[in-house]
Amino acid sequence: MAGSAYRARRFAVALVFMAGFAAVLIRLFNLQVLQAAELTVKADRQHSKTVTLEGPRGTIYDRHGKMLAINVEVPSVFGVPASLDNPSGVARYLSPVLHVRAAEIERKLKQDRSFVWLARKLDPDQGRRLEQMPLDGIGIVMEGRRFYPKGPLLSHVLGFAGMDGQGLEGLERRYETYLHGEKRIVVLQRDALGRTVFPKDLREQTPAAGHSLTLTIDEVIQYVAEKELEAAVNATHAKSGILIAMEPRTGAVLALALSPRFDPNAVAALSPDRWRNKALTDAYEPGSTMKVIVGAAALEEKVMTPGSLVFCENGRMTVANTIIHDHEKSGWMTFAQVIQRSSNIGAAKAAMALGENRFYRYLQAFGFGERTDIDLPGEATGLLKNPRSWGRRSLASIAMGQEIGVTPLQLIVAVSAVANGGLLMKPYIVSEIRDAGGRLVRQGAPQVRRRVISAETAGTLSRILEGVVTQGTGTKAAIPGFRVAGKTGTAQKIDPRTGAYSPTQFVGSFVGYVPADDPRLAMIVVIDEPQTEAWGGSVAAPVFRRVAEQVLPYLGVTSSEAVKLAMAM
Amino acid sequence: MKTLTLLAAMLLLLAFVWERVDIVRLGYRIERLKSDKVRLERERDELQVRVSSLTSPERIAKVATEKLGMAPPRQDQVVLVRLEPEVPSPTAPTEFEIRLAKSDALRKVR
Numbered sequence: 001m002a003g004s005a006y007r008a009r010r011f012a013v014a015l016v017f018m019a020g021f022a023a024v025l026i027r028l029f030n031l032q033v034l035q036a037a038e039l040t041v042k043a044d045r046q047h048s049k050t051v052t053l054e055g056p057r058g059t060i061y062d063r064h065g066k067m068l069a070i071n072v073e074v075p076s077v078f079g080v081p082a083s084l085d086n087p088s089g090v091a092r093y094l095s096p097v098l099h100v101r102a103a104e105i106e107r108k109l110k111q112d113r114s115f116v117w118l119a120r121k122l123d124p125d126q127g128r129r130l131e132q133m134p135l136d137g138i139g140i141v142m143e144g145r146r147f148y149p150k151g152p153l154l155s156h157v158l159g160f161a162g163m164d165g166q167g168l169e170g171l172e173r174r175y176e177t178y179l180h181g182e183k184r185i186v187v188l189q190r191d192a193l194g195r196t197v198f199p200k201d202l203r204e205q206t207p208a209a210g211h212s213l214t215l216t217i218d219e220v221i222q223y224v225a226e227k228e229l230e231a232a233v234n235a236t237h238a239k240s241g242i243l244i245a246m247e248p249r250t251g252a253v254l255a256l257a258l259s260p261r262f263d264p265n266a267v268a269a270l271s272p273d274r275w276r277n278k279a280l281t282d283a284y285e286p287g288s289t290m291k292v293i294v295g296a297a298a299l300e301e302k303v304m305t306p307g308s309l310v311f312c313e314n315g316r317m318t319v320a321n322t323i324i325h326d327h328e329k330s331g332w333m334t335f336a337q338v339i340q341r342s343s344n345i346g347a348a349k350a351a352m353a354l355g356e357n358r359f360y361r362y363l364q365a366f367g368f369g370e371r372t373d374i375d376l377p378g379e380a381t382g383l384l385k386n387p388r389s390w391g392r393r394s395l396a397s398i399a400m401g402q403e404i405g406v407t408p409l410q411l412i413v414a415v416s417a418v419a420n421g422g423l424l425m426k427p428y429i430v431s432e433i434r435d436a437g438g439r440l441v442r443q444g445a446p447q448v449r450r451r452v453i454s455a456e457t458a459g460t461l462s463r464i465l466e467g468v469v470t471q472g473t474g475t476k477a478a479i480p481g482f483r484v485a486g487k488t489g490t491a492q493k494i495d496p497r498t499g500a501y502s503p504t505q506f507v508g509s510f511v512g513y514v515p516a517d518d519p520r521l522a523m524i525v526v527i528d529e530p531q532t533e534a535w536g537g538s539v540a541a542p543v544f545r546r547v548a549e550q551v552l553p554y555l556g557v558t559s560s561e562a563v564k565l566a567m568a569m
Numbered sequence: 570m571k572t573l574t575l576l577a578a579m580l581l582l583l584a585f586v587w588e589r590v591d592i593v594r595l596g597y598r599i600e601r602l603k604s605d606k607v608r609l610e611r612e613r614d615e616l617q618v619r620v621s622s623l624t625s626p627e628r629i630a631k632v633a634t635e636k637l638g639m640a641p642p643r644q645d646q647v648v649l650v651r652l653e654p655e656v657p658s659p660t661a662p663t664e665f666e667i668r669l670a671k672s673d674a675l676r677k678v679r
Contacts, residue, residue, distance in 0.1 A: 066621065066624070067618075067621040070614075070617065070618055070621065072614055072615065072618055073611050073614065124615055142611075147618055149621035149622040149625065150621070150625040150626075150627070151622075151625065151627070153625060153626070153627065219625075219626055220626050222626075223625075223626035223627060223630070224626075227627075227630075550641060553642075553647050
């Protein structure tokens with residue numbers, strides 16, 4: 001009996017053990033087989049973390065190698081909530097250094113997450129202070145921040161990059177594929193507390209930096225342009241201003257200034273309207289500066305010579321039941337005088353002599369209605385209607401710069417063609433792209449798009465345009481000792497409320513080049529809605545003069561007087 | 570002879586151990602220098618940023634006009650001098666220009 005009782009007890013114990021093992025086995029089967037996939041993912045998420053390391057963004061230089069945009073390593077601060085005992089104490093401690101409210105930091109540190117950003121891309125000084133206060137569960141990583149050391153200088157061209165280093169506007173966006181650094185994905189292991197275990201050779205794994213850009217822009221010319229443009233916009237209480245300076249022979253942009261400016265280091269608070277590069281994204285009715293093109297076409301097609309006499313109807317002419325006015329009443333004028341005194345009637349008559357199709361062909365040839373293909377984003381084509389949809393007044397209107405939309409860039413490129421002996425150049429702004437090792441990857445070179453007029457016509461027109469500055473509407477652009485050629489423009493703006501030309505809103509402009517016999521600098525100045533005086537000759541021509549006066553000696557262009565003086569000494 | 574062999578063996582062993590220790594020591598030094606390099610590179614970048622901020626034309630113009638009382642030269646103050654090199658060489662440019670800013674004081678002396 002005792003034997004069977006013993007056996008039964010043994011059997012019971014064995015049963016208990018077997019039941020226990022069976023339970024473990026079932027649990028194991030459940031975990032290892034049934035839930036295997038799901039749990040593996042969960043485990044990976046807990047102990048490993050994928051981080052994308054990115055090489056620094058490429059630097060942007062001006063034509064003389066001055067830095068315009070650069071990447072700096074700045075500290076970013078993160079917290080690991082799981083390894084913090086006293087979140088509120090840590091928050092109070094960090095608050096004054098991070099310039100973030102303690103309550104905000106505390107809220108982040110109490111989250112049920114393994115990793116939280118506390119503050120990103122701080123100043124290097126803040127980083128040094130943080131390094132001196134070692135705190136468990138708080139870490140610093142270095143991240144690249146885009147920095148524009150010259151502040152607002154050239155901001156509309158440079159654009160800016162976002163928090164994660166992606167180019168959002170301007171050159172930063174246009175050349176994103178070249179500028180951004182190499183990306184490399186690294187898997188970091190984390191221990192039980194969620195602390196990051198960095199692989200030892202992480203430093204050697206640093207991905208390569210992005211390509212650097214060298215621009216055709218000259219920092220000094222850009223500065224002079226921005227300074228003088230801003231002064232003019234302020235003095236005339238204008239809404240805004242645009243200035244583009246170019247080398248007429250190459251199409252290289254030397255300066256592109258807009259007023260008001262913005263600081264690309266602090267764009268968060270600004271509206272897109274402030275950073276849009278209106279020199280090429282917005283078309284406007286150019287007004288009388290268009291007469292340069294009328295002159296080029298009429299001279300090339302030989303419908304006019306500089307001495308051709310044109311009757312200017314004493315300042316009033318009826319076209320298609322509307323009246324065209326001149327700002328000064330005159331009778332007979334030479335064609336040269338028509339351009340120099342900016343007669344609307346004379347220009348309209350020249351365009352009529354050309355006829356719709358011929359005039360349209362020249363407008364197209366000079367690049368209106370198509371992009372200049374400059375290497376900047378967002379360029380507009382402007383508005384050039386096909387002659388089939390022109391009205392009876394269109395020919396006369398376009399001749400005086402109405403019914404046509406052009407960008408300031410298109411206009412300066414077109415006038416540069418006159419300065420360049422009739423060759424239309426493609427404008428460009430990036431002259432070199434080099435990789436992180438300094439090897440040349442791409443080069444921007446002068447590119448002729450087409451011949452628009454003969455060299456002879458260009459020379460004849462150039463002498464007429466010199467007359468604009470010596471005796472016409474552009475005398476305020478004259479620079480003693482230099483031969484300046486150019487054309488003024490005063491355009492009425494269309495009032496969006498009435499749809500008609502506003503009697504009070506104007507765009508004053510001047511486009512020209514210097515020295516006329518050996519052009520080194522072409523420039524357009526556009527002042528939008530000046531409140532004092534509207535005439536392009538009064539508001540824009542002086543800006544041309546002040547900029548050219550400072551830039552020409554800087555470029556080493558001799559004035560004819562200086563040569564005489566030097567020879568006399 | 571026996572002691573000599575023993576001495577030689579010991580020396581060899583010592584040299585071997587010393588070499589090992591040296592490798593470790595150098596390894597530490599390399600590590601230290603590497604982290605120095607990273608630190609210095611960062612410092613260089615920071616200084617570069619400061620240099621380009623400090624040399625911005627806007628700031629230079631401000632310091633020059635407001636602190637140092639300078640002004641951009643007027644046109645009559647700039648003289649271009651063309652110089653013929655003393656010994657014309659086939660490689661050197663035949664003429665070059667030097668720009669001088671002539672001061673008012675200089676004119677008074679003359």
